[in-house]
Amino acid sequence: MPKPPMTLYLAAPRGFCAGVDRAIKIVEMALQKWGAPVYVRHEIVHNKFVVDGLKAKGAVFVEELDECPDDRPVIFSAHGVPKSVPAAAAAREMIYVDATCPLVSKVHIEAQRHAENGLQMIMIGHKGHPETVGTMGQLPPGAVLLVETVADVATVNVRDPDRIAFVTQTTLSVDDTADIVVALTERFPNIVGPHKEDICYATTNRQDAVKAMAPLIDAMLVVGAPNSSNSRRLVEVGLKAGCPYSQLVQRADDIDWRALKGVTSIGITAGASAPEVLIDEVIAAVQARHDVTIQKLETAVETVEFKVPRVLRA
Template sequence: MQKPPVTLYLAAPRGFCAGVDRAIKIVEMALQKWGAPVYVRHEIVHNKFVVDGLKAKGAVFVEELDECPNDRPVIFSAHGVPKSVPAEAEERHMIYVDATCPLVSKVHIEAQRHAESGLQMIMIGHKGHPETIGTMGQLPQGEVLLVETVSDVATVQVRNPSRIAFVTQTTLSVDDTTDIVAALKARFPAIIGPHKEDICYATTNRQEAVKSMAPLVDAMLVVGAPNSSNSRRLVEVGTKAGCPYAQLVQRADDIDWRALRGAASIGVTAGASAPEVLIDEVIDAIKDRYVVTVSTVETAVENVEFKVPRVLRTAS
């Protein structure tokens, strides 16, 4: 049977960001320095393929610190942790390495600074997401109030409307967050926000590329994990920007080929925690079934790099 033709649009940038790259490197360098096992609290990044690869090298993933022995190093995930976690590690005299993305750490510092100025915090984020838990856990209970939607803004109860500030989770939809910020400013005119939105450069860049690609394609595949906030936002952004069909896939095996039947153009992008090898796997699967013409939709060039912690750069 003859393969149908398709134009394959590749979003750029896509896939790994500097924070994810750094977090994975931290686990690999810790294994080289201290040998296996090295413990990791929570998934280092939200991607099963990455986590399984690190498990094979000797990383042990746990949910809480009490599952770790005192005499082995532990790494905190890229999403950040509440202050109570490093405090407990220090109390137990554990070696720990913080792989929190520097852009998430920046939000933590902002929240702390506002609290020291006597401001109550509002966080725009997703309830239960590790990053939200980590940021809210920088301050005592009740000092950070969570809003997830514009409608939440109408009901949030603050201590003093003239003494509040807001921060945001770094992996949200840029457009949705803009609407929530507008609602906060309308209800609380004195609210203080970050100089620049906390949403990270990589999240913003991947969403912009998807917006540019969406009107060109009949269908879009987003490579990423179902628990990856930034990957799920890419599906939403693609649909809102005019793509008739967008699907989140972890691997090529997850592609719903029936849904792609009749598509003359397919877009491919990937969340910030999806490795290039999985993107290539999806592209190869499309090439197996179609005669492909490849086109790139590039909206930004990224050259950001974050240093790993000093403890991993020293011999002792």
């Protein structure tokens, strides 16, 4: 029997961003420089396929520095860590490499600068996310107030409404964050914001591509991990932009084909920590069931690159 027709829209940009690419390269270069095992505190990026690939090369993933021996190198994940973590590593005279995305480091520096200027910090982010924990951990415990929703703005308790500033997690929904910023500005007219938006270019670009694609498709597949903030935001952005159905999948085997029955156009995108090989796997799975026509939908071209730390370039 002939396969039913299917139009596949491929979002561009999609998948790996410069910060993720740099973080993975840091682990690979550390293994080349020091040999296995190299320890990594927390998943280097939120993608099981990537983490498993690095494990196979000799990386050992742990959640806390206490799980690392003193005599082996340790790498801090792309999401960033509280100040106490590198301080503890230095106290133990460990070799450590910070793979924090430079755009997350920029937020850390902003938070510290505002605090030094006597401003109380508010962070817009998701409670418990490693990036939020890392950013809030740049200042003493309790110094940063967390706001997750517009509703939280009404109840946040500040010491001086005229002496506050805010930063944001880099992987949030652009539109949802804008609503929170409006609410903060209405309640605290003198609040100080970032010189340049904290939400990173890659998060913004991937959400813009999804917004452009959403009206053209019956369903969307987002390749990414369930613990990946930017991947989950892509699912939400697609639904809000008019796509009737949006599904987060880690691998092609996760696709719910029953939910896609009768669909004639699918959009495919991927979170910033999902490698292209997994996107190709999903495309192949659709091609196995359908007569596929592929349309590329490009809304931006990314040329950003970040250098690895000097210790690995030496």
